[in-house]
Amino acid sequence: MYKRQTEEAAGRELPPPPDVVRSGYAELVVTDLDRARWFWADVLGLYVQYEDDDRLCLRGTDELTHHCLVLRAGAAAALDHLAYRVRTEADVERAAAYFTALGRPVRRVPQGEGTRGVGDAVRVLDPLGFPVEFFHGIERGERLIQRYDLRRGAEIARLDHFNICTPDVPAAYAHYTALGFGCSETIEGDAHELYAAWMYRKQTVHDIAFTGGAGPRLHHLGLATHESHQVLRTADLLGALRQEHHIERGPGRHGVSNAFYLYLRDPDGHRVEIYTSDYYTGDPDHETYRWSVHDDRRRDFWGNAVIESWYKEATPVLDLDGHTQPIGQTLLDESAARVGADGLG
Amino acid sequence: MYKRQTEEAAGRELPPPPDVVRSGYAELVVTDLDRARWFWADVLGLYVQYEDDDRLCLRGTDELTHHCLVLRAGAAAALDHLAYRVRTEADVERAAAYFTALGRPVRRVPQGEGTRGVGDAVRVLDPLGFPVEFFHGIERGERLIQRYDLRRGAEIARLDHFNICTPDVPAAYAHYTALGFGCSETIEGDAHELYAAWMYRKQTVHDIAFTGGAGPRLHHLGLATHESHQVLRTADLLGALRQEHHIERGPGRHGVSNAFYLYLRDPDGHRVEIYTSDYYTGDPDHETYRWSVHDDRRRDFWGNAVIESWYKEATPVLDLDGHTQPIGQTLLDESAARVGADGLG
Amino acid sequence: MYKRQTEEAAGRELPPPPDVVRSGYAELVVTDLDRARWFWADVLGLYVQYEDDDRLCLRGTDELTHHCLVLRAGAAAALDHLAYRVRTEADVERAAAYFTALGRPVRRVPQGEGTRGVGDAVRVLDPLGFPVEFFHGIERGERLIQRYDLRRGAEIARLDHFNICTPDVPAAYAHYTALGFGCSETIEGDAHELYAAWMYRKQTVHDIAFTGGAGPRLHHLGLATHESHQVLRTADLLGALRQEHHIERGPGRHGVSNAFYLYLRDPDGHRVEIYTSDYYTGDPDHETYRWSVHDDRRRDFWGNAVIESWYKEATPVLDLDGHTQPIGQTLLDESAARVGADGLG
Amino acid sequence: MYKRQTEEAAGRELPPPPDVVRSGYAELVVTDLDRARWFWADVLGLYVQYEDDDRLCLRGTDELTHHCLVLRAGAAAALDHLAYRVRTEADVERAAAYFTALGRPVRRVPQGEGTRGVGDAVRVLDPLGFPVEFFHGIERGERLIQRYDLRRGAEIARLDHFNICTPDVPAAYAHYTALGFGCSETIEGDAHELYAAWMYRKQTVHDIAFTGGAGPRLHHLGLATHESHQVLRTADLLGALRQEHHIERGPGRHGVSNAFYLYLRDPDGHRVEIYTSDYYTGDPDHETYRWSVHDDRRRDFWGNAVIESWYKEATPVLDLDGHTQPIGQTLLDESAARVGADGLG
Incomplete structure (x- = not known):
């Protein structure tokens, strides 16, 4: 059954999709940032790369990019968006064109207007109903791979x-x-x-x-x-x-x-x-x-x-x-x- | 409640109990010795110290005595007895006297008539209804502590x-x-x-x-x-x-x-x-x-x-x-x- | 210093290099195949995918291709060749053209004439003096990833x-x-x-x-x-x-x-x-x-x-x-x- | 050779030795208490049970007694003494009598005059020239066995x-x-x-x-x-x-x-x-x-x-x-x- 659907998808006249490198980060809405900090930073050991009154940017100690998780304070717990890193800046454009051709909602998020540390990005509501961001540029974090003292x-x-x-x-x-x-x-x-x-x-x-x-x-x-x-x-x-x-x-x-x-x-x-x-x-x-x-x-x-x-x-x-x-x-x-x-x- | 019972027990005129060193071994009845061998020796990795058509004597690789487990073939799965090692041969005698004074069934099991590898022993049906052996002498096994190749x-x-x-x-x-x-x-x-x-x-x-x-x-x-x-x-x-x-x-x-x-x-x-x-x-x-x-x-x-x-x-x-x-x-x-x-x- | 050399290399008019996926396998010459089998299969736990009187093909239990190591019996211990897997059959051809343009010895090794299990390949003596094979096709091995019993x-x-x-x-x-x-x-x-x-x-x-x-x-x-x-x-x-x-x-x-x-x-x-x-x-x-x-x-x-x-x-x-x-x-x-x-x- | 010496020792007319339970603690002299705290508490993870300007009392997280190590500030690094826990208070007395009979220096250290947390003790210079304490009483520490958060x-x-x-x-x-x-x-x-x-x-x-x-x-x-x-x-x-x-x-x-x-x-x-x-x-x-x-x-x-x-x-x-x-x-x-x-x- 799902093979047939794939063939149908392949048959559509679509622009080329973006070259996705990997799952990049998720942004979650949490209702109590202090409690969330306890859980994600103290218990799980994620490193706090950035924090202010409204959000935490966290990463694993092997990661070299700004965050793999953003916790944003809000009224109700939710997923704000998932984000994939793409290979080049041009792939960000390809994402916009691709989802536009699919007839899905697409929104550009220039650097500084979206998630902290992330460059120009595109957000879409994908065919499954999920809010998904595609980005290439992201700030680097200090190398912590061998910082056993921070674990x-x-x-x-x-x-x-x-x-x-x-x-x-x-x-x-x-x-x-x-x-x-x-x-x-x-x-x-x-x-x-x-x-x-x-x-x-x-x-x-x-x-x-x-x-x-x-x-x-x-x-x-x-x-x-x-x-x-x-x-x-x-x-x-x-x-x-x-x-x-x-x-x-x-x-x-x-x-x-x-x-x-x-x-x-x-x-x-x-x-x-x-x-x-x-x-x-x-x-x-x-x-x-x-x-x-x-x-x-x-x-x-x-x-x-x-x-x-x-x-x-x-x-x-x-x-x-x-x-x-x-x-x-x-x-x-x-x-x-x-x-x-x-x-x- | 259970403290009062202990005091009552202490109040009885009883001979001194045996000086128990540790839990020694258990003898289990199994209905299929081959299947039991697969489980206890192959999967759990217990070392087969002795085997014949009717029984397996097994031990852990840190153990220096003949077995910690005996599997005996029988018609119905059961515990044959638990066994405690005691400090001296005299403690075997103390066990006999102690459980006799308690009014419990006591049976002497001379070396060679009981479990293979075990010296003179005493078996009792303890006040909880369990068949329990007390033994001191037991054959030694080769030291396997560092035989990583046998693990x-x-x-x-x-x-x-x-x-x-x-x-x-x-x-x-x-x-x-x-x-x-x-x-x-x-x-x-x-x-x-x-x-x-x-x-x-x-x-x-x-x-x-x-x-x-x-x-x-x-x-x-x-x-x-x-x-x-x-x-x-x-x-x-x-x-x-x-x-x-x-x-x-x-x-x-x-x-x-x-x-x-x-x-x-x-x-x-x-x-x-x-x-x-x-x-x-x-x-x-x-x-x-x-x-x-x-x-x-x-x-x-x-x-x-x-x-x-x-x-x-x-x-x-x-x-x-x-x-x-x-x-x-x-x-x-x-x-x-x-x-x-x-x-x- | 090494950056300059890289730039020089980049300046040459060379055909495109093959798209290498990963290090694929090594073929070693060993002087005693039985002793080598003990070491690599018994001690290291590599799985024996194929063996005959002259050679052993071994792989790790996560690997899905025929071998990551070939041990070949010979008179003197040596490296026969290293081998890289490339993305497509066309990349095998690209390897031949690339090393030919570099002026290095290049030899074609059709399937069946080279290492067992490997498809059409090219072997070169690279600029560093190493014998290196490029191959795409390779036989699959049964999935052993969860065969803990074989570890x-x-x-x-x-x-x-x-x-x-x-x-x-x-x-x-x-x-x-x-x-x-x-x-x-x-x-x-x-x-x-x-x-x-x-x-x-x-x-x-x-x-x-x-x-x-x-x-x-x-x-x-x-x-x-x-x-x-x-x-x-x-x-x-x-x-x-x-x-x-x-x-x-x-x-x-x-x-x-x-x-x-x-x-x-x-x-x-x-x-x-x-x-x-x-x-x-x-x-x-x-x-x-x-x-x-x-x-x-x-x-x-x-x-x-x-x-x-x-x-x-x-x-x-x-x-x-x-x-x-x-x-x-x-x-x-x-x-x-x-x-x-x-x-x- | 050493067996003969043991027999000689056994031949002496000596009072009974104390019943030693285990190695209890060591007291070390350190020249920089802050640096020592970093090493023993921060790096090794020993729990600080007590500290003042002159000393640290440390214990492992499975230990239920006051310390297994005392670090005392002093001018030159040294072992102040080793200490064994004995079974009863009477064994402390036996230690005094035993080492006195051996002709070794013996000193009583009443509770409060010796190492913090330790009851009445005896210190001796043993036949090997080591300062050794025998004690029975020692303060308890809070149970930390399952305090994974303190590890x-x-x-x-x-x-x-x-x-x-x-x-x-x-x-x-x-x-x-x-x-x-x-x-x-x-x-x-x-x-x-x-x-x-x-x-x-x-x-x-x-x-x-x-x-x-x-x-x-x-x-x-x-x-x-x-x-x-x-x-x-x-x-x-x-x-x-x-x-x-x-x-x-x-x-x-x-x-x-x-x-x-x-x-x-x-x-x-x-x-x-x-x-x-x-x-x-x-x-x-x-x-x-x-x-x-x-x-x-x-x-x-x-x-x-x-x-x-x-x-x-x-x-x-x-x-x-x-x-x-x-x-x-x-x-x-x-x-x-x-x-x-x-x-x-």
Whole structure:
């Protein structure tokens, strides 16, 4: 089914898409910046690159660009936008032309008018209903790769990926395929109906993944650590602080991606995955690995049940004017597909 | 309540108890020795010290005595007996006298008539209904501590502890206190009613722990690894073999003991805990640390729910004649005490 | 100095270079295939994809192509060739044209006549005197990423890089820059004289690095593990087998690359680095990080001395006819530049 | 040879020795308390239990007693005293009687006159010339075992052992044997001449070890972490701070004890070992494991050379009046016994 849609997409007369380098950063709206700072900087160990009364710009200690996460104070928790870095300034223009040709809302955000530290950018409401920015220029941060003295908490190295909820996973797959993303892994039904997909530009398992569900909503941000003991430390730290309710799921091993994971909820309910391991996907003929929706190991390689909130809850997203987007219902429900396997009824 | 019972026990005119050194080994009845060998030797990495058609003697690679686990082929899965090593041969005699004075069944097992590799021993049916052996002499095994080439699977270093289900935890506490065990941690209700206790002779958190529940039954054997990555490897190995159904609970961090754990079920349903970390308890005035039954972190420091089977299922135990013991019902139900906390209703 | 050479290289009228994807594999000549199998397959844990009486094809468990290392039996230990994977079959042709224009020996190796599993390829003797193959097609291997049951020894995940000794590091830098490689890190003197450089195509710190010294010789192959405990396990395993003389240097943390390392010598003296950690270099404006040759931390972040053999010994390389190449002397000697720092006189 | 001395010692008419529980704490004189605080509290992560202008009392986060290390400001770096915890107050008296009978200097130190937090104690100058305290009572500290939020740097869990330099290792062995210590491991020559020994009361490899060399001097304090990644973190942190000169040796695996180690020197040159792993020694018939001085793996299981300063440099010790003790020369020189093996000439 989703292959046909991709072919349709390829058949359209469209200008060339921008050359996306990687998932760049996310901007989240949080309702209490102090509490958010505690969670993201103190517990997760993201480095505070910039802060003022209204926002925090944070990055992992391996990252050399200004931020991988912006926390903006606001009245209601939401995703303001996701942002991809593109290869050149010309690719920013290509993004504008491409989404204009798709008939989607497009807005230019000149340097200084948008997110701090970011150069000229374009923001669009993509065909899946998500607010997405494309940028090339971004300020550099001081190299912290070997600043072990600054590491704390989860010792986050870098942003790894975005994971979004969308009712129509095949449509998401088609859109991102057209944008030049490769597909590392999928979850599929017996008739190859597509429940979930992991897609990449950089040479990891993913920059973006789709979780079938009511959407557009942000399922989670994936932040990478170097080793699994840093994931365990994060959970231990939350237990020590009697803040273990921030732990939603895990730690565990994903079947998909083979990563070792821990899912947390921030004080506003935004979900974050602490993620380590993963594998190289840079070869030109890298093949998609397909999981059956009936293989219990796909979501947890150890067969542990997935807690229901992980399938059901997610962050609402804003449109380009800052209004909350309406949410559509899912077409295929992965959690329903395996009554029992994930402990759901 | 349980303190009063201890005082009563201390008031009896009893001969001196044996000087127990540590939990020594367990003998389990398994219904398929080949399958059991796969689980305990191949997956957990216990070293096969001796085997014949009817039994396997296994030990961890840090252990210098003949076995920490005996698997005996039989018609129905059961615990044949638990065994404690005592300081001297005279302590074996003290065990006989002590349990005789308690009015419990006592049987002498001369070297060569009991478990292979073990010297003269005494077996008793203790006041909690468990078959327990006391031995001093045991054959030595070759030193494998640095045989990294023999390590595989979970890379088990040594037996750490026994955990038993008993309906009357205060009675168990009193009995083991009288035997000279210290108490490192407890789970208690608001009126100090005792839900669970961890008791030790060697300088770790425990040699024996009591889980309130229908009993006498064996809840699990605790086997120690050196580091947490070995625990994760165990789960990964089972996933790789599509045997993830042997994983019952975890990995996780215990509030009690602070150990990092993974609970598995062997092919007969016997439960084993892969256990790492723990702390020193050897000081003469080591104080008991008391957890409230209302603290969700007691069973999982990260607040993850305990799966119901972990509270409800356990291994039946044999009497000294090899017959299955009847099971009494619990007086206090920890899982019921916290409806919701552990996800149980 | 090396910048000028790069500009000169850029000034030449040359056809476009091939689009290199990554370091692909190395073929080593070993004098005892059984001993080599013990070292590379049993100790390092590389998976044996193919073997016959004369050769072994090995790969890491994360790799999806036929091999990352070929061991070929021969009379004298040597490097037969290094091989880079290129993006398309057309890039194989571009390689032929490019090195022909450079006036270097070029040989076509049709599928079936060269290394097993590899498609049509071109082999050249590059300007630095190294035998280098460019290939696109290669057989796939079964996905082993989650076959934890097959992991053993060092649990090597994949080839990471080649490291070569060359007397003229600036020339090597210029050649690889012209081939489209980026430079992640260097070691430089006070006047920016170039002692060593790390260059990449895939999004890691390097696919190839240059160690100043008599050359052309192969300094080492770098093989990646997922976590540092696997590096420690490798050393423990060699100690357990009383084969600790295969350990030449480390474990330690590199200043350059920030990787955790262990250098071993195989039974023929070929050097291999067990390597973990590293960082992402895929952004288009990734800047070179420059180490001073006077910073003791460049070679070992913990300041430990480098053993002299590590600077002085390396593997000879063959020409395209299988004859050993003559070795030229180095122009700049990093080890001499820091008498004392590395414990050398 | 050393067995004969032990028998002689056993033949003396001596009162019973005190029942030593474990190595308790060390008091070091440091010349700059601020620098020492940086090293021991910030880098090693010991918890500051008490401080004033003249001293710091520090403990590991697993420890429940007031301190495992006291740093006292003074004019010259030295060991003020080592201290053993004994089982009862009566054992403090036994210590006084025992060393008096040995004809050694004995001094009573009532609570409040000696080291802060310690009850009534006895200090002696032992037969090896070391100032040693025996105490029972000591203040408790708040339980920090699960305070992951307080962990930093090396995340030291507890004191593990003392290591002392003495010219006459057989005499040290005899003295500690008479005191009731067991011997876990030795390094011996071909004629069983004793180069080094590891002796214990608690159920680990050692509370005290003897390094043959000019003495009495303190070779090092051994501090335990839970896992090896914490050892690596310590070295990384020192590199990050450009304080890598504090790293003297390692990380490495000891043949003796099988522990993973890292040796540091504090700002005054006091040596500390960050130590993890180890094994259980609590069985009553635990046998001594004997290493040949010709086995290169004894000091480093991976065969890495021992840096000369590690054999030659150590901390002077004070007598009971605070004067520096004279140093006698060694009888057997282990480093000379293996010219080449450890890289020494």
